[in-house]
Amino acid sequence: MAFSRRNFLKYAAMSAGGTLIADAPFFSARARAEAEGGNVRYVPTSCEMCFWKCGAIAKVEKDKDGKDVVVKLEGNPLHPQSMGRLCARGQAGIGQLYDPDRLKRPMIRTGKRGDGKYKEVSWDEALTYTADKLKEIIAKNGPESVSMMSHGSPGDYFTNLVKALGSGNIAFASFAQCKGIRDAAWELTFGHKPGSSCERVDLKNSRVIVLLGTHLGENMHNSQTQEFAEAVGNGAKIICVDPRYSTAASKASLWLPIKPGTDTALLLTWINIIISEELHDKAYVEQYTIGFEQLKEAVKQYTPEWCAKETDLPEADIVEAARDLGRYAPHVVIHPGRHAAWYGNDAQRSRAMAILNAILGAWGREGGMWLPANGKFASFNDGYPKYPDPAKPPVIKGDYPFAGGEGLTQVLRDTIITGKPYPIKALFVCGTDMLKALPAPDLTRKAIDNLDLMIAVDIMPSETAMMADVILPECTYLERHDGLFKVEARQAGVGIRQPAIEPLHETKPAWWIASELCKKMGLTEYAVKDSWEARMKRQAAAWGVKYEDVADKGYVTIPGSEKPYITADNQPEFKTTSGKIELFSADLEKHSFDPVPKYEPTEGPEQGMYRLLYGRSPVHTFSRTINDQWLWEIQPENEVWLNKKEAEALGLKDRQLVKLENQDKVTVGPVRVKVTERIRRDCVYMVHGFGHNSPRLKRAHQRGVDDQQLITRYKVDPITGGTGMRVNFVKIIKEA
Numbered sequence: 001m002a003f004s005r006r007n008f009l010k011y012a013a014m015s016a017g018g019t020l021i022a023d024a025p026f027f028s029a030r031a032r033a034e035a036e037g038g039n040v041r042y043v044p045t046s047c048e049m050c051f052w053k054c055g056a057i058a059k060v061e062k063d064k065d066g067k068d069v070v071v072k073l074e075g076n077p078l079h080p081q082s083m084g085r086l087c088a089r090g091q092a093g094i095g096q097l098y099d100p101d102r103l104k105r106p107m108i109r110t111g112k113r114g115d116g117k118y119k120e121v122s123w124d125e126a127l128t129y130t131a132d133k134l135k136e137i138i139a140k141n142g143p144e145s146v147s148m149m150s151h152g153s154p155g156d157y158f159t160n161l162v163k164a165l166g167s168g169n170i171a172f173a174s175f176a177q178c179k180g181i182r183d184a185a186w187e188l189t190f191g192h193k194p195g196s197s198c199e200r201v202d203l204k205n206s207r208v209i210v211l212l213g214t215h216l217g218e219n220m221h222n223s224q225t226q227e228f229a230e231a232v233g234n235g236a237k238i239i240c241v242d243p244r245y246s247t248a249a250s251k252a253s254l255w256l257p258i259k260p261g262t263d264t265a266l267l268l269t270w271i272n273i274i275i276s277e278e279l280h281d282k283a284y285v286e287q288y289t290i291g292f293e294q295l296k297e298a299v300k301q302y303t304p305e306w307c308a309k310e311t312d313l314p315e316a317d318i319v320e321a322a323r324d325l326g327r328y329a330p331h332v333v334i335h336p337g338r339h340a341a342w343y344g345n346d347a348q349r350s351r352a353m354a355i356l357n358a359i360l361g362a363w364g365r366e367g368g369m370w371l372p373a374n375g376k377f378a379s380f381n382d383g384y385p386k387y388p389d390p391a392k393p394p395v396i397k398g399d400y401p402f403a404g405g406e407g408l409t410q411v412l413r414d415t416i417i418t419g420k421p422y423p424i425k426a427l428f429v430c431g432t433d434m435l436k437a438l439p440a441p442d443l444t445r446k447a448i449d450n451l452d453l454m455i456a457v458d459i460m461p462s463e464t465a466m467m468a469d470v471i472l473p474e475c476t477y478l479e480r481h482d483g484l485f486k487v488e489a490r491q492a493g494v495g496i497r498q499p500a501i502e503p504l505h506e507t508k509p510a511w512w513i514a515s516e517l518c519k520k521m522g523l524t525e526y527a528v529k530d531s532w533e534a535r536m537k538r539q540a541a542a543w544g545v546k547y548e549d550v551a552d553k554g555y556v557t558i559p560g561s562e563k564p565y566i567t568a569d570n571q572p573e574f575k576t577t578s579g580k581i582e583l584f585s586a587d588l589e590k591h592s593f594d595p596v597p598k599y600e601p602t603e604g605p606e607q608g609m610y611r612l613l614y615g616r617s618p619v620h621t622f623s624r625t626i627n628d629q630w631l632w633e634i635q636p637e638n639e640v641w642l643n644k645k646e647a648e649a650l651g652l653k654d655r656q657l658v659k660l661e662n663q664d665k666v667t668v669g670p671v672r673v674k675v676t677e678r679i680r681r682d683c684v685y686m687v688h689g690f691g692h693n694s695p696r697l698k699r700a701h702q703r704g705v706d707d708q709q710l711i712t713r714y715k716v717d718p719i720t721g722g723t724g725m726r727v728n729f730v731k732i733i734k735e736a
C-alpha cells in the first residue's frame with residue numbers, strides 16, 4: 001500500500017482507538033509501517049547522542065542482501081524532549097552506528113598501558129579474565145577496592161555490579177564537573193533540583209529570561225532550544241550575561257559582557273535592587289519563604305555603583321535588568337544553567353540564582369518554572385536482593401557535606417593515587433572519557449598507572465578506553481534496549497530505548513555485560529533473570545503503563561500528572577529542612593558556610609595572559625561525536641576566539657595558527673585563532689571535546705585542541721566538591 005496522507009490518518013485514527021484529534025501529534029510505529037507497506041520498519045527509541053534523551057524514530061530498511069539498515073532518524077512528535085525534531089547530533093546517530101572505527105570485539109591488553117597493543121578475544125575469555133582479576137584484587141584488598149567512573153546509561157548496570165560486590169565507590173562526571181553543584185544549591189533552597197532529565201524552565205511562556213553563561217543554541221538541548229526560539233518569537237526579553245557574544249546573546253535585548261567570575265556580584269546586586277525598590281513578589285515571599293529579612297540585610301552592601309566596577313558592566317544596564325525582572329515577575333526566569341563547575345565558589349552563585357527566582361515568585365508560576373511533575377513511579381528492582389552494606393565507607397563524598405550521591409570523580413581519582421584511606425585497585429570506566437572530562441588530566445594518568453585492573457565499557461577507542469586492561473565493547477544505543485525512562489516534562493511520561501537493528505560486530509549491551517559478570521562473580525541473584533525486554537515489561541506493569549503502547553509510540557504520558565503551576569488546590573511542597581524556600585539556610589550555617597550567599601572575587605589573569613573559557617559546539621557532544629562522519633564533516637576542529645584588539649596588538653590575523661601555553665607551561669597547538677569582536681579582551685574561548693590523541697579515531701585524531709590539557713588547575717567548591725575549571729590562564733604564542 002502506497003503511503004498517502006489519507007491512509008496515514010486512517011491508520012493513525014485506528015491505532016489511537018478511533019479517536020483522532022485534529023492536529024494532535026500522533027505516531028504509531030506499527031500503523032506507519034503498515035501504511036507505507038513492504039520493506040520498512042519504524043522503531044521508536046531514545047537518542048543517546050547526548051543526555052536529553054529525545055524520542056527518536058529509526059527508519060529501518062532491508063539492503064539488497066536482506067540485512068537491516070538504519071536509513072534515517074527523525075524526532076518523535078509525541079515526545080516532549082524532541083517535539084518532532086532531532087538536532088544535528090541526533091540525526092547523525094547513524095554516523096555513530098556505522099563508524100568504521102568503532103570498538104568491535106572484546107580486547108585484552110598485551111603491551112604496556114597506553115601503547116595500544118591488544119589481542120582480540122571472545123566474550124567468554126574477556127569476562128572470565130575480568131572476573132578472575134577482580135576476585136584476586138578483592139581477596140587482597142577487599143571489595144571496596146573495586147570502583148567505577150561513569151556518565152550515562154551503561155553506568156546503571158555496573159552500579160548494580162559494583163554495589164553487589166560490596167563497594168560504594170562510584171562517581172559520575174555529571175556531578176562535580178557538571179550540574180551537581182547547581183542541584184545541591186537548589187536542593188538547599190527549594191528542596192528540589194531545578195530538574196532532573198531537563199530544566200523545568202517555562203521558556204515559551206516567559207516574559208523575561210536571564211541566561212548566565214547557559215549558551216542556549218550552542219548548548220543544544222533540543223526541546224529547550226525550540227522553546228527558547230519560541231520565546232524569542234513571542235517577544236520575551238532575553239538578558240544574556242556572557243563575556244562572549246554567544247548565539248543566545250545575538251537574540252537578546254540586553255547583552256551584558258560580564259567580567260568572567262563576577263556573576264555572583266551581579267546577582268546579589270539585582271536582589272538588592274529588587275528588594276529595595278520593593279519589586280519582589282511580597283505575598284509569595286511571605287507565604288513560601290523564610291529568611292527574607294536576613295537576605296535583605298546581607299545584600300544591602302551590593303550597590304549598583306559597586307557592581308558596575310566589579311563586573312565591568314554599565315550601571316544603567318544593571319539597574320534596567322533588575323527593574324525588568326521586577327516589572328514582569330512572576331513570569332520571569334533566571335535559568336539555573338547546567339554546567340556549573342566554573343570558579344570554585346559555584347554553589348553560592350547557584351544559590352543566588354535560586355534565591356532571585358524565589359523572591360520574584362517564579363517557582364511554580366507560568367513563564368517561570370513549572371513544578372516537579374507529580375507522576376508516581378513505583379520503585380522497581382525486579383526482585384533482586386538488597387545490596388550488602390559497603391565493606392568500608394565509600395570515599396566518594398570527600399569532606400564536602402553537600403556532595404550528592406552521584407559521587408565526586410576527582411576524589412575517587414585522588415584515592416586511587418594516594419591509596420588513602422584504603423587502596424582502590426580496580427576501576428570500571430563506563431561511557432566516560434576520563435582524560436577529557438576531568439580537570440588536571442595528568443592526575444587522571446597517574447591514577448590509571450596505579451590501578452591493577454582498568455576495564456573500559458565504551459563504543460569507541462578513545463584515549464581513555466585505550467588505556468584499559470580489558471575493553472568490553474558496548475553496542476550503540478540504536479542496537480540495544482536500555483529500560484524505560486521517566487521523562488520529566490510539564491506532564492510526566494515514560495520513554496523507551498529499543499534496538500532498531502541487531503548489534504553489529506561482536507558488541508553487546510551494557511546490561512548484558514554487567515549481568516554476565518555478575519554470574520561469573522558468583523552473584524547470580526543480581527543477574528538479569530531472563531531477557532532485558534521481559535524485565536522492561538515487568539517494569540511497565542509496575543509503573544502502570546502498557547509496554548506495547550510505549551514500544552509502539554515511543555512515549556506515553558502519565559494521566560493526571562499535568563499540574564505545572566501553583567493554584568489554590570495545587571500547592572508546592574518544599575523538601576527543605578524548614579519546609580519553606582530557604583533564602584537563609586540554617587543547614588549551610590551549621591556547616592560554617594555563609595547562610596546567605598556572599599560575593600568572593602576570583603583571581604584574574606596576569607599581564608599578557610587570558611582566562612581560558614570553554615563551552616559547547618552545537619553540532620558535537622563533548623568528545624564523543626568528533627569522529628562521527630556526519631558531524632565531523634560539519635565541524636572537524638575547534639578554534640580559539642580572541643578579541644580583535646588583542647589580536648592586533650599581538651600581530652595576529654584571523655585563521656592564523658597559534659599555540660597556547662598555560663600558567664603551568666603546558667602547551668597545546670597548533671590551533672587557528674578566530675579574531676572577533678564577539679569576546680571580551682581578558683579571555684579566550686574554545687569549544688570542548690577536540691584534540692583526540694587516540695590514533696584509532698582516524699577522523700578525529702589530532703584535529704583541533706583539547707581545552708582539558710590546559711586545565712591543569714581546578715578550584716574545588718567547598719560546599720559540594722564541584723571542580724571549578726575556569727581558573728586557568730593562557731598566553732598565545734605565534735607559530736613560526
Ligand SMILES: Nc1nc2c(c(=O)[nH]1)N[C@H]1C(S)=C(S)[C@@H](COP(=O)(O)OP(=O)(O)OC[C@H]3O[C@@H](n4cnc5c(=O)[nH]c(N)nc54)[C@H](O)[C@@H]3O)O[C@H]1N2
Pocket residue numbers: 050051178179211212213214215216218219220221241242243244246258259260261262263337338339340342613614615616617618619620621622685726
Ligand atoms: N551541542 C551540545 N549541547 C550540549 C552539550 C554538548 O556537549 N553539545 N552538553 C550538554 C551538557 S551535559 C551541559 S552540562 C550543557 C552545558 O552548557 P551550559 O550549561 O550552557 O554551559 P555554561 O558553562 O553555562 O555556558 C558556556 C557559556 O558560558 C560563558 N561563560 C564563561 N565564563 C563565564 C562567566 O564567568 N560568566 C558568565 N556569565 N558566562 C561565562 C561562555 O562564554 C559560554 O558562552 O550543555 C548541554 N548541551
Ligand SMILES: Nc1nc2c(c(=O)[nH]1)N[C@H]1C(S)=C(S)[C@@H](COP(=O)(O)OP(=O)(O)OC[C@H]3O[C@@H](n4cnc5c(=O)[nH]c(N)nc54)[C@H](O)[C@@H]3O)O[C@H]1N2
Pocket residue numbers: 048151154173174177178179339430431432433434436437438439457458459460462474475476477510614615621622623624625688707708711725
Ligand atoms: N574541560 C572541560 N571539561 C569538561 C567539560 C567542559 O566543557 N570542558 N564539560 C563537563 C561536563 S558538563 C560533562 S557532562 C562531562 C562529560 O564527560 P563525558 O560524558 O565523559 O564526555 P565524553 O568526552 O563525550 O566521553 C564519553 C565517552 O562515552 C563513550 N560513549 C558514548 N556513547 C556510549 C554508549 O552508548 N555506551 C558506552 N558504553 N559508551 C559510550 C564515548 O565513546 C566516550 O568515550 O565533561 C565535563 N568536563
Ligand code: SF4
Pocket residue numbers: 047048049050051052053054082085086087088089090091220221222223
Ligand atoms: S538534543 Fe540532540 S543529541 Fe541530544 S538527545 Fe536530543 S536529538 Fe539527541
Ligand SMILES: [Mo]
Pocket residue numbers: 174177178179338339
Ligand atoms: Mo554536563
